[in-house]
Amino acid sequence: MRAVAFCALTALTLSACTVGPDFVAPVVQAPQSFGPEPRDVPSRTTSAEPDPQWWRCFRDDELTSLEKRLAAQNLDLKTAAERVEQAGAERTVVASQGLPHLEAQSTDVHERLSENGIFSRAVAAPGAPLTFAVLQQGLNASWELDLFGKVRRAVEAQDATTLAAIENRRGIAISALAELAQNYVALRGTQAGLAIVERNLRVAEDNIRIVESRFANGVTTTLDLAQARSQRESIAEVLPVLRTREAEVINAIGLLLGLEPRALEGELRRPKAIPAPPRQIAVGLPSTLLQRRPDIGEAEARLHAALAEIGEAEAEFYPDVNLVGDFNVQSLTLKKLFRASSTQWMLGPTVTLPIFQGGRLTGNLALKESRHREAAIEFQKTLLRAWKEVDDAMTAYAQAQKRRAAAARAAGQDRIALGVSRERYQQGLVDFLNVNASLTQLLRSENDLVESEVEMASQLVKLYRALGGGWEIAE
Template sequence: MRVLPLMAYLSVPMLGVGLTGCTVGPDYQGPEMAEVPRRTSPETPSVPSRTVEGEIDQTWWKSFQDPHLSSLVERLVAQNLDLKTAAERVIQSVAQRQVAVSQGLPHIEGQSSSTYNRQSPNGTLSLLTPAPGAPLEYSLFHDGVTSSWQLDLFGRVRRAVEAADASALAAVENRHGVALAALAELAQTYIQLRGTQNRLAIARRNLRLAEQNVDLVNARFGNGVATTLDLAQAGAQQATIAATLPPLRTQEAELINAVGLLLGEAPRALESELRRPRALPRVPRRVPVGLSGTLVRRRPDVREAEAQLHEATAQTGVAVASFYPDVALNGAVGAESLHLTNLFSPASTAFSVGPAVSIPIFEGGRLRGTLALRESRQREAAIAFQKTVLRAWQEVDNALTAYGEAQRRRTDVARAVAQNQAALQAARQRYSEGAIAFLNVNSTQAQLLQSENDLADSDTQIAVDLVNLYRALGGGWEVADVPDGADRARRQTATP
């Protein structure tokens, strides 16, 4: 399910809610947000991927140049259950807004009744003198229309509609946040899956080397130049490496199921699709991290917190307006008769029209308590907004630091892998010549396996950290607002 942008829902005209009057209570003013200077990475030109100032890529997952990942993202938008739940909340908030709008529109009700009555001669009728021949039993027919219209002279309804608008906007931004979180989780899970498959390939390659070492030791043992200690060390190394495969296969299956859950699929539904190993997605050489003055306002959580502050401010206005009189125009017109045949004759017509004014005089402190409650919630929303902004800056700064440091670590790990590969080759050669003990070959291969795993983990972590950076920057949620064919059809049907 996809949801159209908020303004597509709020296009219903308000038909002039109430009559024009003053609007009491505080007017909302958007808070000022000072932009904290961001750190890019010109000071580390050696890293393969650099962060630069520029407009954030709204489809950042495509920068990994992995068609399979892009395909999963497209399916995520249509199938993710959390997104569907968030979409329903948007629909609910828009319906709640319509309820608020209706309070300022005329209310018209039709009434029709037909009753058979009997008066008790011992009841109140005994206090009157009935007309000669008046029956105690009779039928009474009534048809009519009543109406009322709250004039909203002091803006209570308008403030309620303003609060409902802000609440609907908060629901939309919440859905954007859900979309961003789901996108990031999908990309990270997919990257971790490819990283796990990469480690499986490394373990299998080292297992083959360990098996070759066993064959080498057995050959030397047959020639009388190897010892039983060498045989035991070679066999232990082979078994140790083989023991790393089951946990990796378990992790691979769990990650495949995690991707399936994000897409609303049953366990193992994507096994045939994702079990085949693929290369780890590569990060782009340049990563735009936003333009000055726009970063924080892109984040859905900041926008949601601001909408909640707006809603709390409008609710304070509703509480203030409750201290003022309510003025409504009431009217009724109908027909009443004892006989159905002359129910609609002019003589049977009755009507009433006039204003009704309600003035609060004594409420036992209810109005003052409500106002104090709304003002406190407004202050709380302002504090929550400030905290959300600070947390946003912290996440951006942490993500920038982690991305740069992960790349610098990878450079050192890659150097260690190259050295360990050369060391293992030399150790195997010298062992075959009888110059060193097998223990040197054993320890050298263990170091190589560890460094290769570290390199695979480093490559995975760099890609995961980049996804974290995009999530902190608030990029990518726009994909959830692209209408599909069903949405376009509904819009065209609704167009007069």
């Protein structure tokens, strides 16, 4: 066994050693910078340190207010906070194993001995009764000296587990903050879609009046009239779908804030613009992800806990030394209970040395070492996943901006096309089918524009989520 000679000397001097490897934070070789992104977009990334309260970049007071309330009201965060409390309580339980224990005992037992039992083999004093009471008062003390660090390693592992619970809570905070922002963006996108449908519905109704006027003058057919009326109904049938979607997203935001359904309808029913990204997005450097991403901190804490458990398993190979003490008074009568002659006591060390355990200790150590190697692999995987998520999010955000620009140009051309087709129809140069097709295409392109704006804002939220940070507001 390792450190046998040293620990034997330590045991003799009643000082303690701690077996097992000591934790050293892993050295991470981070990339110098994130990958280059297109520069021909209106909102570009910079290497500046990102704002922890990243949602403020959208300059939307309603969103900022919702995020602040979420930090205090989210039920998942409250659950995660309880897990942190539980981990702290478990640490107290584990640490108590290395502290002195003191117990008080009080006994008042009434007993009758059998005339035909073991007592019949003894020679009793003349007149000794078979029924009697035993009174005993005393103190029992014990203290595990933890000479080889089994308890200290257990406490170290639990400290790391508590830190992992804290980091997990921070990760839940980031996820909840990002989910709220994405739901908010989706809500404003749905409301923008409703506005487009209502606007185009008015255009379709205006088209019907134009066709009805021409029909009354005998310059058009019932086919044009039927097409105009059909188009109005086709546009109107989208409204219930969007209204349902609006109600669902409002309820989703309410659930994130721990509120009952429809609690936020009065606050969020009034439409607002889709949050617009800023011109510059601070993303920092890859090396700073270690401080901002809770999943990396949690993986490191679990790596630490796994290493400490190796030391705990190694300590089981060494003797357990306990100081025990027992002092009490015992008597058959209350009158004699507190006399000096009624005292009895015991004091001294007890040593337990494992000799043969059937492979339990060796198997347990092998198990802990394997779990530590697994934790090291998971830490490396978490790092790579973090860098990948940021890189993917940056690319997706840049491409979403390009899609939004193309959608805006397409919608502008379709508006021109609709105006020209309506004018030419009123002049009798084309049939209503051209107007119908132009309006349908405009509705599609305007919806595409709204979807591209929602995607652009959502991709920015995903980028901030990948960068980490924001959990500070929930601390």
